Amino acid sequence: MSPTPAMRGLFTEDTWMVDSAARADEAPQHLKQVSRIKHFILQKYLPAWERILGSQNRLLCYFDCYAGPGIYEFHGEIVDGSPIIAVRAAQEYLTKAKGHQMTLILVEKNGKQRASLETELKKMQPYQQGLHIHVMAEDVTEFVPKLLGEVPNLAPSFFMVDPYGHPLTVPILNNILKRSQTEALINFMYYRINMDAGNPRVQHHLDEMFGNDEWHTQAFLREGGWRRERGFLEYFMSKIDARYKLPFRIRFDVEDGVARTRTKYYLIHASNHPKAVLLMKEVMWPLGDEEGLFDFSGETHGILISSSPRGEELKEVLLREYEGTENEFDWLREATWDLPFIEKHYRAVIKQLKKDGRATITPVSSKKTGLKGRDRVRFLPSRRRSAG
Ligand SMILES: C[S@@+](CC[C@H](N)C(=O)[O-])C[C@H]1O[C@@H](n2cnc3c(N)ncnc32)[C@H](O)[C@@H]1O
The missing domain is CATH 1.10.10.10 (Winged helix-like DNA-binding domain superfamily/Winged helix DNA-binding domain)
Known part of the structure; x- marks a missing residue:
């Protein structure tokens, strides 16, 4: 399926960056419904994750790998972005878990986005005792590998991996996920990645993402439509070294002007503990049910x-x-x-x-x-x- 020029525009990073740079000084960026869903998930998941892991661990970490500006405009109102949601959840958790600690690492390479985030964080100070927040002016693709190299034993951690285009590379994700009690919510921007797969000029992005060029020879590339999409998703997930990989399909938004039956992205929750995947399923299911935006699949058990x-x-x-x-x-x-x-x-x-x-x-x-x-x-x- 070849993308229309309008679709291509949706996914060019430049378009996004210009957009965000222009707006950061003025009004918060507009947020679409399909992006808001990620926030609902975090709002529901993080408090339970903190409660469960906090019962056995005094220190927990949250990494927002692509933190963004901290606030958005949604339906005419100001709403929290992922890092601010994480800060609120951590504050709430620490009011009850006395003597516990939480470290939040918020990585954002764009100066304007970071300035907006810092402004929002200031409004939340003073922080609850035990809360440590670090805003990193870094490129996360360099920062995370360096950090992991320096920290052999990471505290139980949640990684939010929510880029505009390609996520952290598979080798980096696997380096994260091999740490005990560490999990990630990965935005696999299917539409963009699938489009790049067919364009020789940008295919090197996929080589980087997978850490090698084996993907070029996969059978799903010779398929179209749903078979290609499932094949691509399964292939990506098969490269992620985590026991549980739970994908949620998110379709295009009405605002995208693209058929709403088409997939925009998948949120993949990768973890190594059954409690984590079951908890995430509890969080996601009602959203899917009510919004009609998510699709689960029970294909491995032969159900449609x-x-x-x-x-x-x-x-x-x-x-x-x-x-x-x-x-x-x-x-x-x-x-x-x-x-x-x-x-x-x-x-x-x-x-x-x-x-x-x-x-x-x-x-x-x-x-x-x-x-x-x-x-x-x-x-x-x-x-x-x-x-x-
Ligand atoms: C989709 S937005 C993040 C939205 C945020 N997770 C939320 O839900 O509120 C992606 C952000 O990642 C930043 N970004 C893109 N590439 C990056 C990189 N390599 N390192 C760090 N930040 C990056 C962009 O500037 C942008 O602000």
């Missing part, structure tokens, strides 16, 4: 979301994969983490299966009638089949 009622699909997968076995409720959720269902769906489906005589529940974490945590669930064969 649109074809049948959602509860039926979950029921089918659970019975097909776990009939005759007994497992903890949370284990089931972890084992099927890439299904497009959240905790309340599992609970409803399993309770219904119990009513239908296809499951038993042995309470462990719950009192009598609930279903959570370490409660044990056994899926029974259907009577008809066992009788025959």
